[in-house]
Amino acid sequence: MARRSDHSREEIHEMALSAAEKIVREQGYGGLSARKVAGAIGYTVGTLYLVFDNLDDLILQVNSRTLDRLHAQMLQEQSAHAPARERLLQLGHSYIRFANEDPHRWGMIFEHRFPPEQETPAWFRVKVERMFALVEARLEPLAGEHSANEIAQAARALWSGVHGICILAITDRLDIAGVSSVQQLTQFLMDNFLDGFISGCN
Amino acid sequence: MARRSDHSREEIHEMALSAAEKIVREQGYGGLSARKVAGAIGYTVGTLYLVFDNLDDLILQVNSRTLDRLHAQMLQEQSAHAPARERLLQLGHSYIRFANEDPHRWGMIFEHRFPPEQETPAWFRVKVERMFALVEARLEPLAGEHSANEIAQAARALWSGVHGICILAITDRLDIAGVSSVQQLTQFLMDNFLDGFISGCN
DNA sequence: TAAAGTAACTGAACATCGTTCATAATTCAA
DNA sequence: TTGAATTATGAACGATGTTCAGTTACTTTA
Numbered sequence: 001m002a003r004r005s006d007h008s009r010e011e012i013h014e015m016a017l018s019a020a021e022k023i024v025r026e027q028g029y030g031g032l033s034a035r036k037v038a039g040a041i042g043y044t045v046g047t048l049y050l051v052f053d054n055l056d057d058l059i060l061q062v063n064s065r066t067l068d069r070l071h072a073q074m075l076q077e078q079s080a081h082a083p084a085r086e087r088l089l090q091l092g093h094s095y096i097r098f099a100n101e102d103p104h105r106w107g108m109i110f111e112h113r114f115p116p117e118q119e120t121p122a123w124f125r126v127k128v129e130r131m132f133a134l135v136e137a138r139l140e141p142l143a144g145e146h147s148a149n150e151i152a153q154a155a156r157a158l159w160s161g162v163h164g165i166c167i168l169a170i171t172d173r174l175d176i177a178g179v180s181s182v183q184q185l186t187q188f189l190m191d192n193f194l195d196g197f198i199s200g201c202n
Numbered sequence: 203m204a205r206r207s208d209h210s211r212e213e214i215h216e217m218a219l220s221a222a223e224k225i226v227r228e229q230g231y232g233g234l235s236a237r238k239v240a241g242a243i244g245y246t247v248g249t250l251y252l253v254f255d256n257l258d259d260l261i262l263q264v265n266s267r268t269l270d271r272l273h274a275q276m277l278q279e280q281s282a283h284a285p286a287r288e289r290l291l292q293l294g295h296s297y298i299r300f301a302n303e304d305p306h307r308w309g310m311i312f313e314h315r316f317p318p319e320q321e322t323p324a325w326f327r328v329k330v331e332r333m334f335a336l337v338e339a340r341l342e343p344l345a346g347e348h349s350a351n352e353i354a355q356a357a358r359a360l361w362s363g364v365h366g367i368c369i370l371a372i373t374d375r376l377d378i379a380g381v382s383s384v385q386q387l388t389q390f391l392m393d394n395f396l397d398g399f400i401s402g403c404n
Numbered sequence: 405t406a407a408a409g410t411a412a413c414t415g416a417a418c419a420t421c422g423t424t425c426a427t428a429a430t431t432c433a434a
Numbered sequence: 435t436t437g438a439a440t441t442a443t444g445a446a447c448g449a450t451g452t453t454c455a456g457t458t459a460c461t462t463t464a
Contacts, residue, residue: 164366196397
C-alpha cells in the first residue's frame with residue numbers, strides 16, 4: 001500500500017487529472033474509466049473516490065482545464081496590433097487548431113452530459129461566456145451603429161457557426177479533410193457574415 | 203418462451219427499432235441498453251443479437267431513420283412557391299423545430315461515435331449529403347455569379363452554422379432559452395451571411 | 405403416429421463498468 | 435508503547451455488451 005504521506009490529497013488530485021487527460025487524449029472519452037485512472041497513478045479505485053465525488057466530477061474538472069487552456073491559447077495567439085477583423089479570424093483559427101491538435105480532449109467538453117436535470121454548473125457557463133466575450137471584443141470596433149445587444153447576438157451566431165463547422169468536420173460529418181480546409185470554410189463563413197453584418201449593405 | 207412463429211425476423215427487427223426509439227426519446231442515449239430493448243418487446247437479449255450485429259448496429263439504424271424523418275420534415279415544410287431566401291430560412295426553422303421536438307433522438311445522431319477507426323458508413327455520408335443538397339438547391343437561385351463550388355461551400359458553412367447554434371442551444375451551452383430565441387439567432391446568422399454572400403458588396 | 409431434424413429462443417456466463425464501505429495498514433499523539 | 439486518527443485497499447453489488455451451449459417449439463420424414 002502506498003504510504004499515506006507519499007502524496008498529499010492535492011497531489012493525488014493533480015496526478016489523477018493529468019492521468020485522465022492522458023487517457024482521454026490517447027483513447028477518447030469512451031476509453032476513460034475509474035480503474036484506468038487509478039492504475040495509472042499507482043492507486044486503487046477507492047482512493048479516487050476520496051478525492052473526487054464521482055467520475056462525472058473528475059470529467060468536469062478535466063473539461064474545466066481544457067476550457068482554460070483553450071482560452072489561454074486563443075488569447076496568446078492574438079497579434080496585438082492587427083486589425084480587428086484579422087484578429088477575429090485568428091480566434092477562429094486558434095479554435096480549430098486547438099480542436100485538431102487534441103480532438104478527444106476538446107470533444108469531451110461537448111460529449112459529456114451533465115447528469116439528468118442537474119443543470120449546467122455556473123462556472124461552466126462563465127467559461128463559455130468568457131469565450132464569447134473574446135469574440136465580442138473583436139466585433140465591437142467593427143460593429144458601427146449596431147447595439148451592444150446585436151453585437152452579443154453576432155458573437156453567439158458567429159461562434160456557434162465556427163463551432164458547428166469544427167465539430168462536424170472533426171466527427172467526419174463534413175466531407176472535407178485536413179485542418180486547412182476547415183479553416184478555409186471557417187474563413188468563408190466569417191467573411192460573408194462579417195460583410196453582411198458590418199457594411200449592412202441593405 | 204415466445205413461439206417461433208409469433209413474429210418474423212423482420213417484425214422483431216421493426217419492433218426493436220421502435221422500442222429503441224421510444225427509450226431514446228424518453229431517456230436519452232445513455233438510457234438505452236440491450237436488455238431494455240429486449241424486455242420492451244418481450245424477448246431476451248440473445249434474440250436481439252440474432253437480428254442486429256450489436257448495439258452499434260441498432261443505434262446506427264435508429265439514426266438512419268431519424269435522418270430520414272428529418273429530411274422528410276424539411277422537405278414537407280417547404281412552401282413551394284415562396285422565394286428562395288424564405289425557403290432557406292424555412293429549412294433552418296424546420297431543422298431547429300425537429301431538434302427541439304425530440305432532442306434525444308436528434309442528439310443521438312451526433313453523440314454516437316463509430317467504433318475506433320471504423321470509418322463512417324457510406325450510407326450515412328449520403329444522408330448527410332442529401333441534406334446539404336437541399337440547402338444548395340435553395341442557395342443556387344440566389345448565388346448570382348458564384349461558382350458551383352462556392353455554392354457547395356456556402357451550403358456547408360451556413361448549415362454547419364445552423365447546426366452549431368442548434369447543438370449549443372440544446373445542450374445548454376448558449377445562454378438562450380426557448381425555440382423562438384434559437385430561431386431568431388439562426389435568422390440573424392443566415393441574414394447576415396446571405397447579405398454578404400449574395401450582394402457581395404465588396 | 406413416432407422419430408428425427410431444424411429453426412427460434414433462452415439465460416447463464418464473462419469481462420468490464422461506476423460506486424460503496426468494512427477492513428487493514430500506516431502514522432501520529434500521548 | 436499504546437491508542438486514536440488517518441489513509442488506502444479490494445471485495446462486493448448491480449449494471450453494461452456480448453457469446454453460445456442448451457432447451458423448446460415446430461416441421462419434415464418414415
